Amino acid sequence: MTATIQTKHYKRSERPFAALNRAFWSKMVKAPSAYELLQAPCGQATRKSLVKDVAKFMDTLVSNMCFVSRKITHTPTEKGSFLFTWDAIALKMGVPSYRVKQCFEYASDRGWVESSDQARERGEDGKFIFRVTTKKVTMKYFTDLGLIEKFKEAQEAAKAYLTNKAKGLGVTTQLMLTPVGILKAIWKRNAEKGSYTPDYVDKGVDIPY
DSSP states (O other): OOOOOOOSOOOGGGSHHHHHHHHHHHHHTTSGGGOGGGBOTTSOBOOHHHHHHHHHHHHHHHHTBOTTTOBBBSOOBTTBBOBOOHHHHHHHHTSOHHHHHHHHHHHHHTTSEEEOOOOEEEOTTSOEEEOOOOEEEOHHHHHHTTOHHHHHHHHHHHHHHHHHHHHHHTSOHHHHHSBHHHHHHHHHHHHHHTOOOOOTTOTTOOOOO
16 A cells, blocks of 8 residues: 655644554553553552653653654754754653663563664764664554554655655655764765765765665
8 A cells, every 4th residue: 555645744743643652651651550561570560650751751752753764863854863862852751861761671671662782983082972872662662552553554654755855855765864973974984995975965875774
């Protein structure tokens, strides 16, 4: 089935699937003990205060997620994607950083969220520069919530929209989806090898996704 390109403009948090995810959590936090996916391995129910923050955490991630890549990024541009830091997520949630870490551990233990190791490289001054970690919502999360088919529909529509947007900008979807930090590293490596290093707005560059 061919996905329909969405022409209506939504704020990212107001996208229909993001709203559906939020509504599902709103229902679960009212009676967390009634949902097996919220129970600990020993069968005990998770504290309601933690469930409320996990609900806020997963809402924040999905509301700021690229539906195509499932990465937590700002809106993809012709210059690549800018990843969210954990501090930015904490700010959006309105909670301390340690609480975000607790929510991540809870979600990660259930296979709902993945985070890459923090890559680093030396700057011109010899000091290490740490790249933002890539955070990603898994397909298992949508399966566990019973939203997998709805997500696949939203993802196909997002792919069609992104393809159309990339064509209008004269760039590839791969470039738009690639984190800026990775683009910079690729181009820096190419420059050191004496290879052609395109500018961000080069219309012909094709970056491996």
